[in-house]
Amino acid sequence: MTEKRKAILLSISLLIGFIIIGELVTGNGKRGGENLTEYQQLMGMGEPQAHVPGPLEVFKLGFKELSHPFYDNGPNDKGIGTQLFYSIARVLAGFSLAVLFALPIGFLIGMSPLFYKALQPYIQILKPVSPLAWMPLALFIIKDSIMSSVFVIFICSIWPMLINTAFGVMSVKKDWLNVGKTLEMGNFKTAFKVILPAALPTIFTGMRISMGISWLVIVAAEMLVGGTGIGYYVWNEWNNLDLSSVVFSILMIGIVGMFLDTIIAYFSTFFVYQE
Amino acid sequence: MSVKSLDNPYSEKSNLAHGAGCNCNSCNSNTVQTSSLPQNEEQIVNRVVETSIIKALFGGNDVKRRQFIKTVGESTFKAALLSVLPMGLLQSCANDTKKKTENGGATAKTTSKLEKTTLNIGFVPITCATPIIMSKPMGFYEKYGLNVDVIKTAGWAVARDKSLNKEYDASHMLTPMPLAMTMGAGSVASPYVMPAVENINGQAICLHLKHKDKRDPKQWKGFKFGVPFEYSMHNFLLRYYVAEFGLDPDKDIQIRVVPPPEMVANLKAGNLDGYLSPDPFNQRAVYENVGFLHMLTKDIWKGHPCCAFACSDEFVKTKPNTYSALFSAIIDATHYSSKLENRQAISEAIAPKNYLNQPASVIAQVLTGKYADGLGNIINEPDRIDFDPFPWHSMGVWILTQMKRWGYVKHDIDYKKIAEQVYLATDCASKMKEQGYEAPNITYKKHYIMNKEFDPSKPDEYVNSFAIKAI
Numbered sequence: 001m002t003e004k005r006k007a008i009l010l011s012i013s014l015l016i017g018f019i020i021i022g023e024l025v026t027g028n029g030k031r032g033g034e035n036l037t038e039y040q041q042l043m044g045m046g047e048p049q050a051h052v053p054g055p056l057e058v059f060k061l062g063f064k065e066l067s068h069p070f071y072d073n074g075p076n077d078k079g080i081g082t083q084l085f086y087s088i089a090r091v092l093a094g095f096s097l098a099v100l101f102a103l104p105i106g107f108l109i110g111m112s113p114l115f116y117k118a119l120q121p122y123i124q125i126l127k128p129v130s131p132l133a134w135m136p137l138a139l140f141i142i143k144d145s146i147m148s149s150v151f152v153i154f155i156c157s158i159w160p161m162l163i164n165t166a167f168g169v170m171s172v173k174k175d176w177l178n179v180g181k182t183l184e185m186g187n188f189k190t191a192f193k194v195i196l197p198a199a200l201p202t203i204f205t206g207m208r209i210s211m212g213i214s215w216l217v218i219v220a221a222e223m224l225v226g227g228t229g230i231g232y233y234v235w236n237e238w239n240n241l242d243l244s245s246v247v248f249s250i251l252m253i254g255i256v257g258m259f260l261d262t263i264i265a266y267f268s269t270f271f272v273y274q275e
Numbered sequence: 276m277s278v279k280s281l282d283n284p285y286s287e288k289s290n291l292a293h294g295a296g297c298n299c300n301s302c303n304s305n306t307v308q309t310s311s312l313p314q315n316e317e318q319i320v321n322r323v324v325e326t327s328i329i330k331a332l333f334g335g336n337d338v339k340r341r342q343f344i345k346t347v348g349e350s351t352f353k354a355a356l357l358s359v360l361p362m363g364l365l366q367s368c369a370n371d372t373k374k375k376t377e378n379g380g381a382t383a384k385t386t387s388k389l390e391k392t393t394l395n396i397g398f399v400p401i402t403c404a405t406p407i408i409m410s411k412p413m414g415f416y417e418k419y420g421l422n423v424d425v426i427k428t429a430g431w432a433v434a435r436d437k438s439l440n441k442e443y444d445a446s447h448m449l450t451p452m453p454l455a456m457t458m459g460a461g462s463v464a465s466p467y468v469m470p471a472v473e474n475i476n477g478q479a480i481c482l483h484l485k486h487k488d489k490r491d492p493k494q495w496k497g498f499k500f501g502v503p504f505e506y507s508m509h510n511f512l513l514r515y516y517v518a519e520f521g522l523d524p525d526k527d528i529q530i531r532v533v534p535p536p537e538m539v540a541n542l543k544a545g546n547l548d549g550y551l552s553p554d555p556f557n558q559r560a561v562y563e564n565v566g567f568l569h570m571l572t573k574d575i576w577k578g579h580p581c582c583a584f585a586c587s588d589e590f591v592k593t594k595p596n597t598y599s600a601l602f603s604a605i606i607d608a609t610h611y612s613s614k615l616e617n618r619q620a621i622s623e624a625i626a627p628k629n630y631l632n633q634p635a636s637v638i639a640q641v642l643t644g645k646y647a648d649g650l651g652n653i654i655n656e657p658d659r660i661d662f663d664p665f666p667w668h669s670m671g672v673w674i675l676t677q678m679k680r681w682g683y684v685k686h687d688i689d690y691k692k693i694a695e696q697v698y699l700a701t702d703c704a705s706k707m708k709e710q711g712y713e714a715p716n717i718t719y720k721k722h723y724i725m726n727k728e729f730d731p732s733k734p735d736e737y738v739n740s741f742a743i744k745a746i
Contacts, residue, residue: 076427
């Protein structure tokens with residue numbers, strides 16, 4: 001058996017084990033039974049109580065939701081597909097904006113040690129700020145909840161790209177630059193022919209980190225401002241203490257996050273080269 | 276018959292001197308271009324309003340009018356006139372009055388032109404918002420020609436911000452919020468108005484089941500309580516209630532702001548010992564076997580206001596017809612909700628995911644007032660929640676006294692002035708009468724909160740009469 005097959009087998013048995021244990025430790029929320037008194041009925045004894053769902057219950061719900069992913073029952077109740085679509089659109093908007101700013105500035109910082117030293121303290125202070133801390137400020141200034149979530153994604157995803165771009169540009173081998181010099185390449189040509197290709201793998205790593213952060217941020221942002229998106233979906237289901245839907249959306253958030261990461265990883269393979 | 280008197284009054288070419296019985300040659304021959312004349316009844320009324328104002332400007336002298344317009348130009352004249360006169364408003368008033376007299380003065384439905392028919396109205400998913408929410412599935416907005424989307428909102432801070440950002444045309448708010456927003460307490464100052472109250476009563480103090488034996492508030496020292504918002508009746512009623520039992524709400528207990536949907540989960544997790552929150556979350560805690568209902572807020576203040584329908588002062592001024600239609604829909608819906616026999620149907624209409632997203636039986640227990648208290652009893656209190664749109668100024672003054680009492684406003688305030696500016700009691704009364712409902716003729720009355728009298732004419736004495744306060 002090859003290593004790969006072993007890994008797949010182990011993966012599947014972990015999943016089966018997880019499902020069995022999950023089913024054993026969770027209940028179905030049923031209480032009471034037939035012949036309830038009026039008081040028991042009012043207490044909701046005839047209907048299931050809020051509970052942590054077992055894996056099968058989540059799968060069942062997932063099947064139901066995914067067979068109608070784009071239903072529309074009004075502005076506050078849309079299918080999971082529609083909600084994910086809104087979230088992905090916001091993430092892509094914020095992320096692309098961040099790319100537009102991060103790459104040129106990162107390049108500048110990487111090329112000039114002076115800028116690097118001057119901007120370093122600001123970047124280090126702004127980098128660890130939580131997305132939700134930006135939200136009130138964004139809402140107040142931008143005065144639009146959707147644009148505010150896009151802004152929050154922008155401001156949170158810009159730093160890893162900025163730092164990685166700068167780092168990638170800085171760590172281009174001196175030899176390569178010297179070769180460029182002996183060939184009498186201009187500054188502009190050096191930047192695009194030597195530095196950019198050399199720095200691209202590092203830049204892509206930064207983009208992957210940023211995309212991961214954007215996807216983390218959007219859920220929190222949408223839970224806060226509501227309206228549409230997967231974050232709102234989680235909040236709305238939590239409202240009704242419907243944990244099956246919450247667990248299901250956790251799964252969906254994970255899957256979409258992985259998907260986004262894979263796309264960028266796939267693109268980066270075009271720019272990897274062997275020395 | 277001459278139709279020339281209905282010709283465009285802004286133009287120097289039209290001659291307005293020809294009345295209905297004019298016998299001059301030009302009127303007898305049918306040479307008048309009818310295309311420039313108003314085509315339907317409403318346009319005719321609009322044209323008459325314009326013409327009479329312009330005629331009055333020139334003292335009825337048509338020659339002077341035509342000379343003047345010829346000198347300055349038609350468009351300049353029109354623009355100058357419209358910049359000083361709210362022509363649209365005058366025209367719609369004239370149309371409304373005309374229709375009212377045609378309908379015998381009763382329940383005149385305003386069909387005059389709506390400035391905006393697609394509206395977004397925010398709500399927080401609680402039973403207090405019943406009239407605002409159920410107007411959508413039960414068609415009250417449609418009846419007044421409005422296409423409204425009711426948008427679910429995570430909490431009141433967001434509802435406030437989205438209203439200030441104009442993402443919402445109007446919103447469900449808590450009765451103290453428009454007062455606080457107008458004064459700039461807790462947000463930027465922006466003039467807000469509250470045309471109508473949504474519900475009265477309808478809140479409860481809910482405690483964790485482990486406190487079953489601690490029914491005397493004196494035993495609550497060190498408790499952690501949740502309220503939905505700082506500027507809420509919930510906060511002010513809870514503070515009032517514990518203070519009457521000798522506890523200082525700022526020192527002896529902890530009051531936290533928790534969004535209503537998170538109350539039950541927090542109670543279950545033990546983060547809260549209890550809360551004074553909007554329903555259905557009190558009843559939901561009972562339903563989930565987590566808590567019990569210590570008391571209903573109607574036993575603190577019978578008929579206290581809770582939630583409100585609010586919008587910006589700007590919306591009222593710039594879109595008077597839309598505002599009026601929306602206001603009518605809300606008043607109708609509020610009266611519909613106040614009838615007990617409709618409550619079961621309403622519960623089912625607002626239970627789905629798009630609205631409250633709660634089990635219908637929980638909502639029905641709140642709205643019908645026949646409920647389980649979590650301690651083994653079925654209680655029947657038909658006035659557990661009720662709906663009454665009239666925004667008493669005295670209620671506004673009471674709320675302001677409590678803001679003052681607990682230090683939310685530090686400076687001296689003119690209680691009556693703010694209450695009268697924000698709570699549109701007289702507008703509401705005339706709207707109610709217009710739609711055939713009974714309305715009070717006064718806007719101030721005495722209230723009794725836990726048997727203590729509140730006299731709205733002596734707000735400062737009232738604040739000073741409390742032993743426990745934060746000033």
